[in-house]
Amino acid sequence: MNLLITNARLATENSPEFTPTDALISGGVIQQTGPGLTAPAGTTVIDAARRILMPGMFDAHVHFREPGFETKETIATGSEAAINGGITGVVMMPNTNPALDNPAVIAAVLASAARHARIPVFTSGCVTKGRAGKELAAIDGMRALGVRMLTDDGDTTHDPAVLFRAMQYANELGMFFASHCEVPELAGPRAINEGVMSYRLGIKGSPACAEEIIIDRDIRLAHAAGAHIHIQHVSSRLGMETIRWWKSRGDVRVTAEVSPHHLLFNEEDIGDYDTHYKMNPPLRTRADNEGLVQGLIDGVFDLIATDHAPHTPFEKSQDFVAAPNGITGLETALVSLYHHFVATGIFGWDLMVKRYAAEPRRLMGIPVPEIAPGHTADLILFDPEGSTTFTPEFMRSKAQNTPFLNQTLKGSIDLVILGSNILKSIF
Numbered sequence: 052m053n054l055l056i057t058n059a060r061l062a063t064e065n066s067p068e069f070t071p072t073d074a075l076i077s078g079g080v081i082q083q084t085g086p087g088l089t090a091p092a093g094t095t096v097i098d099a100a101r102r103i104l105m106p107g108m109f110d111a112h113v114h115f116r117e118p119g120f121e122t123k124e125t126i127a128t129g130s131e132a133a134i135n136g137g138i139t140g141v142v143m144m145p146n147t148n149p150a151l152d153n154p155a156v157i158a159a160v161l162a163s164a165a166r167h168a169r170i171p172v173f174t175s176g177c178v179t180k181g182r183a184g185k186e187l188a189a190i191d192g193m194r195a196l197g198v199r200m201l202t203d204d205g206d207t208t209h210d211p212a213v214l215f216r217a218m219q220y221a222n223e224l225g226m227f228f229a230s231h232c233e234v235p236e237l238a239g240p241r242a243i244n245e246g247v248m249s250y251r252l253g254i255k256g257s258p259a260c261a262e263e264i265i266i267d268r269d270i271r272l273a274h275a276a277g278a279h280i281h282i283q284h285v286s287s288r289l290g291m292e293t294i295r296w297w298k299s300r301g302d303v304r305v306t307a308e309v310s311p312h313h314l315l316f317n318e319e320d321i322g323d324y325d326t327h328y329k330m331n332p333p334l335r336t337r338a339d340n341e342g343l344v345q346g347l348i349d350g351v352f353d354l355i356a357t358d359h360a361p362h363t364p365f366e367k368s369q370d371f372v373a374a375p376n377g378i379t380g381l382e383t384a385l386v387s388l389y390h391h392f393v394a395t396g397i398f399g400w401d402l403m404v405k406r407y408a409a410e411p412r413r414l415m416g417i418p419v420p421e422i423a424p425g426h427t428a429d430l431i432l433f434d435p436e437g438s439t440t441f442t443p444e445f446m447r448s449k450a451q452n453t454p455f456l457n458q459t460l461k462g463s464i465d466l467v468i469l470g471s472n473i474l475k476s477i478f
């Protein structure tokens with residue numbers, strides 16, 4: 052493939068200003084950048100006019116449901132959903148069936164990804180066997196297969212002594228622990244914030260303190276263990292402020308993520324028991340939304356991650372109490388964040404590239420794509436004047452449990468390239 056992209060505006064994490072540029076790609080590698088490039092014979096030219104050129108995004112928190120729940124999603128369909136959303140790499144969570152807690156099942160998942168995915172698919176591994184919180188999983192064997200992130204995501208690792216030992220062990224192996232924060236006895240079985248909506252709907256809620264207690268406990272354990280901890284999908288403002296305080300001390304390596312739905316929605320959106328707004332941790336209040344956005348801008352949150360959690364229409368059409376927790380996100384994240392935050396001037400493309408392309412890869416210890424000569428092509432073109440309607444036909448995920456279904460938002464992802472492959476193109 053010889054390709055010349057002309058008239059693009061390059062966005063980077065380092066500057067709020069765009070740089071006008073062309074990019075010549077050959078053999079999957081960027082050969083030249085800069086304005087006014089000429090196309091060698093046999094080169095396909097794409098006029099990017101007004102579009103923004105940037106690295107492919109990377110999502111460090113997705114549920115691809117394979118093995119065990121392939122009716123919801125597979126590695127094949129999940130990775131195509133990622134591409135549709137401008138994402139060129141993901142990290143799977145291990146709450147599959149069987150759980151990803153040993154080298155044999157990790158190897159099977161990586162083999163499936165190699166066969167079925169057009170983007171790199173990384174996987175995390177369980178901290179404890181079967182995510183049961185009792186015995187340590189086969190951590191060293193998983194490390195040998197490249198696993199770096201350990202998590203019992205979906206549940207908190209309940210026993211602090213087990214977790215403390217896991218952190219010490221993981222640290223020696225150059226791994227880190229990612230924490231789903233929730234005191235189960237306080238949270239109860241229902242993913243709805245304890246507040247006005249839980250009272251109105253008559254459902255016992257999960258108070259924000261159920262999350263905040265474990266955020267503090269787990270960072271405190273990492274501090275004592277001298278280990279790196281990553282806090283997943285923070286939903287509460289006070290949880291964010293807890294992370295801010297620990298980061299300000301400078302004596303523990305803590306990173307954190309926030310999900311688009313916790314920035315964009317709050318408990319009032321649940322309205323008349325709409326299960327599209329049921330996820331764990333639950334949507335909280337408008338004040339939490341505002342606090343989380345500020346935390347993203349300030350760098351309390353290093354990265355954005357969707358927690359893409361596909362479910363079947365049947366499951367989500369049950370009543371609010373019975374329906375499973377989760378919202379899809381891979382196909383809607385970039386466009387919805389652009390529509391609500393970048394197009395409205397709340398933050399710029401530099402922050403988006405930093406939080407959704409660069410920092411997630413740094414978390415995983417993999418290189419951040421550069422749009423510069425000599426680098427592998429890993430890039431997207433985004434049209435800020437375009438629009439996207441999230442119809443069932445548009446979606447590549449098996450699941451459509453998103454409140455954005457059939458909505459039209461500003462912005463469109465027009466081109467996705469990884470190496471020699473054009474993964475998505477409207478040209």
Ligand SMILES: [Zn+2]
Pocket residue numbers: 204205206231283284331332
């Ligand atoms: Zn979780």
